[in-house]
Amino acid sequence: MNSIRCLYLFAFAVCVSVFCPVSGASSRYADEDGSRLWLRGENACGADVSFGGKMTPAIETAITELRDGWHDVESVRLELRKGFGKEAFRIRSGKGGIVITASGDTGLLYGAYHLLRMQNTGADMSDIDVLEEPVFGLRILDHWDNPDGSIERGYAGHSLWRWDELPAVLSPRYREYARANASVGINGTVLNNVNASPSVLAKENLIKAKALADVFRPYGVKVYISVNFASPMVIGGLSTADPLDKGVAGWWKKKADEIYALIPDFGGFLVKANSEGQPGPCDYGRTHAEGANMLAGALAPHGGIVMWRAFVYSASDSDRAKQAALEFQPLDGKFASNVILQIKNGPIDFQPREPYSPLFTSLEDTPSMVEMQLTQEYLGFSNHLAYLAPLWKEFFAFVPPSRLKGIAGVANTGDDVNWCGHHFAQSNWYAFGRMSWNPGLTPGEVADEWLKQTFCSDSAFVAPVRDMMLDSREAVVDYMMPLGLHHIFAWGHHYGPEPWCDVPGARHDWMPSYYHRADRNGIGFDRSATGSNAVAQYPDSLCRLYGDIATCPEEYLLWFHHVPWGHRMRNGRTLWAEMCHRYDHGVSEARRFQQVWDAVEPYVDSRRFRDVGSKLRIQSRDAVWWKDACLQYFSTFSGMPIPYGIERPVHDLGDLMKFRLDISNEECPESGFSK
Ligand code: GCV
Numbered sequence: 001m002n003s004i005r006c007l008y009l010f011a012f013a014v015c016v017s018v019f020c021p022v023s024g025a026s027s028r029y030a031d032e033d034g035s036r037l038w039l040r041g042e043n044a045c046g047a048d049v050s051f052g053g054k055m056t057p058a059i060e061t062a063i064t065e066l067r068d069g070w071h072d073v074e075s076v077r078l079e080l081r082k083g084f085g086k087e088a089f090r091i092r093s094g095k096g097g098i099v100i101t102a103s104g105d106t107g108l109l110y111g112a113y114h115l116l117r118m119q120n121t122g123a124d125m126s127d128i129d130v131l132e133e134p135v136f137g138l139r140i141l142d143h144w145d146n147p148d149g150s151i152e153r154g155y156a157g158h159s160l161w162r163w164d165e166l167p168a169v170l171s172p173r174y175r176e177y178a179r180a181n182a183s184v185g186i187n188g189t190v191l192n193n194v195n196a197s198p199s200v201l202a203k204e205n206l207i208k209a210k211a212l213a214d215v216f217r218p219y220g221v222k223v224y225i226s227v228n229f230a231s232p233m234v235i236g237g238l239s240t241a242d243p244l245d246k247g248v249a250g251w252w253k254k255k256a257d258e259i260y261a262l263i264p265d266f267g268g269f270l271v272k273a274n275s276e277g278q279p280g281p282c283d284y285g286r287t288h289a290e291g292a293n294m295l296a297g298a299l300a301p302h303g304g305i306v307m308w309r310a311f312v313y314s315a316s317d318s319d320r321a322k323q324a325a326l327e328f329q330p331l332d333g334k335f336a337s338n339v340i341l342q343i344k345n346g347p348i349d350f351q352p353r354e355p356y357s358p359l360f361t362s363l364e365d366t367p368s369m370v371e372m373q374l375t376q377e378y379l380g381f382s383n384h385l386a387y388l389a390p391l392w393k394e395f396f397a398f399v400p401p402s403r404l405k406g407i408a409g410v411a412n413t414g415d416d417v418n419w420c421g422h423h424f425a426q427s428n429w430y431a432f433g434r435m436s437w438n439p440g441l442t443p444g445e446v447a448d449e450w451l452k453q454t455f456c457s458d459s460a461f462v463a464p465v466r467d468m469m470l471d472s473r474e475a476v477v478d479y480m481m482p483l484g485l486h487h488i489f490a491w492g493h494h495y496g497p498e499p500w501c502d503v504p505g506a507r508h509d510w511m512p513s514y515y516h517r518a519d520r521n522g523i524g525f526d527r528s529a530t531g532s533n534a535v536a537q538y539p540d541s542l543c544r545l546y547g548d549i550a551t552c553p554e555e556y557l558l559w560f561h562h563v564p565w566g567h568r569m570r571n572g573r574t575l576w577a578e579m580c581h582r583y584d585h586g587v588s589e590a591r592r593f594q595q596v597w598d599a600v601e602p603y604v605d606s607r608r609f610r611d612v613g614s615k616l617r618i619q620s621r622d623a624v625w626w627k628d629a630c631l632q633y634f635s636t637f638s639g640m641p642i643p644y645g646i647e648r649p650v651h652d653l654g655d656l657m658k659f660r661l662d663i664s665n666e667e668c669p670e671s672g673f674s675k
Contacts, residue, residue, distance in 0.1 A: 029456070031607035034418025037180050038430055038453035041069040041120050048075035048097070051108075057218035058105035061182070062112035069116045072125065074098055076115065078108045087187070087220075088133035091115055098128060106187070106220035110134075110437075113183045121452045132438075138340070138369055138406025139436035140188035140224065140307075141181065142270065143413075147200065152193050153375050153494075155382040156414030156421035161191060167211030174212060177413070178219035184433025188222045190408075194272035194309060196226040198234035201255055210262040222267040224307070229271065229291065230279035231255075242284040243294035252298040260302040268304035269295055270342065270408075275312045288312075288327065289334040296336040307369065307408070308335070310343040310359055313509065319525075319532035320509045321347040325359045333365035340405050341368045345395045347534070350378050350410075351486040352477045353391075355546070355556050356398040358537035369406035370395065374428045376412065377494050379476050382421025384619045385593060385612075386476045387469035389431040389443035396439045407436040422615050423608050426454065427469065443470055461603035468596045471589060477555075479586025479623035483579060484524065484559035488512040488630070496622070496661055497629040516558070518637040522565050522575070524558030535560060554578075565638040576640045583627040584646045590616070590623040629656045 032040075047070035049063050059078065066076050075097035082103050084090065089102040089111030100111035114132060118125060144152040145159035160173055181189070191209060192200050199205060213223040232238040232251040241248055259266050273280025273291055281291030292308040299306060313323040324347060335341070341363070346354025350373040360368060372392055379386040409432040412420050420426045430450045434441055447466045455461060480497070481488060489512070490498035499512045508514050517525055527534035528547045535547040545551050549561045554570065557563055567575040594616045601609055631642055632653040642649070 027602060027604055027606050027609060029603075029605035031605045034423045034426065034608060034611075037419060037426055038450055039180060039183060040453060041071075041116060047072070049078070050075065051078040053080045056105040058109045058220055061179075061218045062100075062105075062109045065109075065112050065116065069119075071119060072098075076100065076112075078112075080104070080108070085133045086137075087185075088131070089114065090132075091128050091130045093125070093128040109182060109220055110185060113185075117183075117449065117453070121449050122457055134185055134437045135401050135439055136369075136404060136406045136436050138188060138305075138408070139186050139433065140190060140267075140406065140408045141186055141374075141411040141413075141432075142190045142194065142226075142371065142408050143411045144193040144195075144375070145191065146193050146195075147197050147205070151375075151414055152195060153373075153377040153410070154412075154414050155375060156412060156419060156425070157416040158414060160413055160415055161208075161212065163205070163208055166208035170211060170215060173415070174215040175219075178216040178221045180419075180429070181216075181221050181433065182219035184430055185437035186433045187220050188224055188267050189216065189411075190224040190226055190270045190307075192226045194226045194270060195276070195278060196228040196272070198228040198231040200225055201227060201231050202235055203258070206259055206262055213263045213266070217265065222265055223263060224267040224270055225259075226270045226272070227295070228279065229273045229281065240284070241279060243281045243286050243291045244284070249294050249297065252295055256298040256302060256304065260304075266302070266304060268299050268306055268338075270307045270309070271295065272309045272311065274314070275309065282314075287331060287334070289331045289339075292339045293334075293336040296338045300336070300338050304338065306336075306339045307342045308339055309371070310341050310357075310368075311349075311371075317532070319527060319534050320514075321525075321527065322532060322534045322537060324357065325362060325537045328359055328366075329362050331366070332363050335366050337367075339367070341366055342371050342408055343368055344371045344373075345392075348486060352379055352386075352473070352480050353394075353484070353555060354486065355538075355559060356395055358534075360399040360403060361539055362537065367405045369404055369408060370399065371408045371410065372432065373410040374412040374425075374432055375410050376425065376428075377410075378489065379473070379480075380619060380622060381495055382412070382425050383615055384476060384622065385422065385424045385469070385472050385616065386428075387424065387431070387443070387447060387472045388428045389435060389446050390470060390473050392431075392435055392439070393443055401439045407432075409436075418611075423454075423612050424469070424615075426450075430454075455608075456603050458603050461600050464596050465600060468593050472593065475586050475589035475593070475623075477586070478582045479590065479626045482582035482586070483554060483575075484556045485516055486559060487515040490661060493661060497626045497656075499630055499633050500657055516634075517562055518634055520637060520639070522563045522567070523579075523634060523637065524562045525560070526562040527560045531562065565640060574640075576635075576638045577643050579634065580631055580642050580646045583631055587620070587623040587627050587647065590620040594620060624650060625656070629653070632656070 046067050049066040077099045079099055079101045081101050084103040087106050089100055089107040091100050091111055100108055102108045102111055147163050149158045151159055162171055209223055230241045232241050232248050236251045238247055272278050274282040292306050296306045310324045310328050312327055313320050316323055316326040343357050343359050347357045348354055376386055412425050427450045431446045434446045447469045448462055451462045451465055488499040490496045491501050491503055499516055501512050516523055535543045546560045552560050563575050565576045569578045597613055597616055628649040628651040632649055
């Protein structure tokens with residue numbers, strides 16, 4: 001074959017592979033396993049990077065990152081100069097090259113990552129003048145990792161922390177983890193589960209935590225620990241954990257001193273107290289404030305903080321959605337200055353959609369931070385594609401970031417080779433960091449950035465996949481719990497539907513029927529003034545809006561009202577018909593995502609293409625499972641048929657009701673129903 005013909009054939013092949021993405025087309029990219037996350041910039045050849053001041057580990061990291069990742073011929077100079085916020089930075093291009101200025105070393109580190117991100121996402125680099133400062137001071141991942149290596153609600157394998165090997169063996173993944181966090185601005189990590197083992201505070205475990213802190217430090221990531229309130233009894237041999245007992249306060253003070261001797265920049269404690277069986281100050285007739293303040297007193301001399309969780313549900317009211325506010329609102333202003341209340345975004349528990357927790361707008365004199373969930377406990381584990389930035393954005397529309405001191409995300413990482421189980425679950429880690437730095441970013445901007453760095457920058461890939469990501473969370477809401485339905489998950493694992501679930505002897509507010517309240521008349525939880533009056537916990541304007549069935553936004557309708565099946569929705573359909581349409585729409589969205597993905601095959605390496613494709617198949621099957629289960633079950637109350645035009649059920653309700661998914665928390669089922 002002569003060379004011209006060869007060239008023609010090559011050009012034709014390129015044209016076909018780039019412009020004619022047909023199903024089955026092979027990829028031009030080498031296989032990847034996802035382990036490099038969004039940090040896939042090829043090593044460059046040692047760019048000209050300079051810094052003239054006193055070197056610190058974080059500045060060394062910044063210089064290394066730039067030398068390895070900066071492709072431009074322009075030199076980069078790092079400069080420390082007063083006048084910037086703690087972690088802020090400025091990047092400017094001028095005659096002598098690009099200058100990154102900050103008043104501290106972490107500012108320079110974040111500036112370096114920002115510059116590399118600009119380069120790797122194809123930003124205009126001609127005349128750079130960027131000033132950036134994080135909106136939240138605390139940008140923290142909460143790991144629900146246990147000392148035995150399991151992860152509560154973790155779906156990406158076992159814990160990253162190898163407690164059995166630490167401190168002698170330092171997995172290279174620790175550094176990669178810190179690097180990934182720093183690259184998106186995350187500056188803290190709570191190492192262990194809020195259902196905390198007291199043993200984490202034992203000397204031998206603190207030494208392991210110190211080893212991790214030492215690896216994370218050059219990346220600006222501080223270590224925090226979840227503590228068990230009964231630790232003074234369990235590992236300290238005291239007879240009480242009463243926060244007003246002098247001996248108890250003294251024990252915590254000594255423990256704090258011991259921790260800071262090992263980890264001088266230790267961040268502080270996270271506490272789940274008097275919730276789901278965990279011990280706490282209320283066991284001794286003390287308030288949450290008394291408990292938190294005692295711990296805060298131990299940490300204060302070292303500059304540490306207490307993040308005290310507001311996730312409690314006590315018998316103060318029969319509506320679980322009201323309980324956290326009822327418990328904490330009266331304590332407003334009673335917390336020490338280094339206590340921050342960590343409040344879940346919604347009043348119940350990380351459901352696919354919840355209104356915001358009213359505690360955020362009722363606390364005036366107590367610093368608070370929001371807790372989001374990256375691990376998809378209620379959104380299909382790491383089987384379903386659910387990009388969560390739109391959920392977080394929705395929250396910020398109600399709770400202005402300026403009201404918050406920080407943001408915590410329950411981590412979705414594990415020792416799976418791709419870190420998060422689903423390649424697209426990495427986008428939630430990425431987006432969490434980016435939006436905790438700047439909640440003003442749009443979910444679309446963040447998705448674009450992530451796609452370009454994680455896959456490729458071709459707009460024929462980025463545009464459709466970004467749109468799919470943006471639609472994905474709403475699709476999950478539709479096929480699981482549309483119109484404000486919530487917590488109708490299967491008992492225990494929270495993966496599939498079980499609206500009929502009834503576990504004898506279990507708490508009634510853990511049962512789906514407590515939440516959906518379906519009967520012959522209608523469906524939904526009446527939280528209006530005629531019901532539990534949870535609406536009264538919101539500011540007046542929202543209370544009126546949510547409290548009236550005629551004005552309540554339809555996405556929250558069944559959260560706030562028990563609605564007759566024949567109720568006319570704004571589009572003229574009955575509630576029942578609308579429910580059927582929403583479930584059906586969720587299913588067709590999941591199927592559409594498969595088509596979108598198949599069409600971008602030429603832009604993705606074969607391995608990740610196959611991985612994502614098989615997860616999308618599971619998601620579609622699960623969506624049908626959800627739809628069939630919920631519609632057939634609720635039709636036994638509505639007495640109404642599934643409208644023509646809606647796909648017919650393919651499963652039998654009786655079979656679905658007998659079906660038990662045999663999975664533990666840590667494992668991700670191959671397929672929801674077909675197993
Ligand atoms: C860590 C829900 C989850 C629990 C979790 C709890 C919490 O109830 O199902 O696994 O426990 O929230 O946030 O404390």
